[in-house]
Amino acid sequence: MKNSFFQFLKDILKELFSNKVNFFFMFLALTISLIALNTIYSLGLSAKKQVLDSLASVQFGKDAMLIIAGGGRIIGLTTTRTDTLTLEDVKELEKLDFVKLASPMVRGTLEVSYKDFAEKIRVEGVFPNYTVANNWYPKIGRFIDERDLKTMAKVCVLGADIPEKLNKKIVLGEKIKIAGEYFEIIGVLEPKPSYGHFRRDERVIIPFTTAQRRVFNKDYIDAVKLLFKEETDIKLAEKKIREILRKRHNLYGIDPDDFRLITPELAISVFTKTLRTINMFLLVIALISLVISGVIIMNLMYANIEEKAPIIALRIAIGASPRKIIEHYLIMSFFIASISGFAGWILSLILMEIISFFTPLKPIFSWWVFLLSFSFASFTAISFTLIPAIKASQIEPAILLKSL
């Protein structure tokens, strides 16, 4: 019994390999579209993982909120005044019982230079609690302290990418120039993963008071990061904070907010929504290419069956039932699907590695991709072979004697 099936299989494979060109093109068509499908799917997984990782590593956490001055959409230009958020607002918010910590900042993009090098870099004026609020600590040196604030010290902490960016081995104690003034380097932050074009490690941090009085010269603040006590209902907190800020900023009725409240959920959803849209689009393209490869397989199967018609007629004459003939060709296409599925999977892993050289996306290994590859390959190959196989099963064995 086992032997019989083995012989049956051997016969199918011999037939398949009897026309290697035909077989090769079926394999190629399927494999190429599978590589596309697998790679796009893996890249999607990888990008999503990195967004989540980078959000997690800032510990935006579930108990946090970022308030940004200026109203408008979550990402994009502000559509209102941006000079209305103040330290008084922050003091008011700190009185709320669910607020554990508030870390205000002023920020802007300024020319930062060191010896011959100069570049526009994001500069942030912050309080010492910035480290706790963002779970971000210096890797070497120290962070800004209360004394720096009181004395409006001209000191700075660099993001992890800055020393490299200025192209020098900058050491602690040296001075860099920010907007024309010299600042002493007191520390370098630990590196944090970045997403997309926003490079989190490219920033220079200076004391809040120094920034407000000596650099930016403004009374308002640009943002404040809030940490909530555990088990805080974010929705309620958001509502309460919005109420207070609108009242303090004299906004009533249909006046739009002149601030934005960024919650972790919102941040994730904005990032992943963009990603998902792009990914869906690419996946649809990959699926279309899979259908095309299915049509190619169908055509080649038709050609194969036409070429082998006398042999199929013979099989029927010597006792193959129509079902056996259908089985014969479905098994053949399943075999093509299996090796294409495997090749498509392996090659997409290699392609991911290559892509990771050129982009920040890291290769990700997931058995889902393996499963995806095999199931889509089998589904495509088998469904597009079904019609040719049925046609083969209906070949009339009487054609064998037509030679007379």
Add this chain to the structure above:
Amino acid sequence: MVEKLVILRGITKTYKTGNVASQILKGIDLEVEEKEFLAIMGVSGSGKSTLLNIIGLLDKPDSGTYILDGQEVSKLSKNELAYIRNRKIGFVFQAFHLVPWATALENVLMPLLYRGSFKKEDEDRALQLLTRLGLEKRINAKPSELSGGEQQRVAIARALITKPKLLLADEPTGNLDSKSSQEVMKIFKELNEEGLTIIMVTHDPEIAKFAQKIKIIKDGVFVER
């Protein structure tokens, strides 16, 4: 009393080519007894191949009854016909119809692929048949490596592997030289003497001589000589 293996009554068959319908068989009656060796002769277009197709269950008659080995078979489904062909009928064709990528042995075993089981004895039997037909040294040869006579002998072995009751041959020597033709016909004669019923279609009187009985078909009916 001798059993009747094949009984045909009033068999008709019409083929349509476009709008033109031509009746190929016009009421065929035929009885073939077990262990008979019958040759059916006729010119091109006389209907002999169509008749052989119907006897071999490769085609269905439009009307009439066909009783094969005591069973009415003219109304059976394709699956049932495939089952009967596999068990009761062996075919030998003019063009051999061997599978080109399979070895001689694999070709002989092919009918057994479409049965539920496949035993070691079957392979032994295939080797015995090939040996008997003088092909013991060619069991692993592909059809393209065999001469015409050898190919036809492989085809005969394939027809016999299922131990059929009826062997149908369609111009079995049509593609062979006279020496090979004689060899094949000797084999047929031996097989018939061992009890196998054979129906052979041919247009060659020299070949037909090997049969016990000759029937002539003309314009879709049997005629007397």
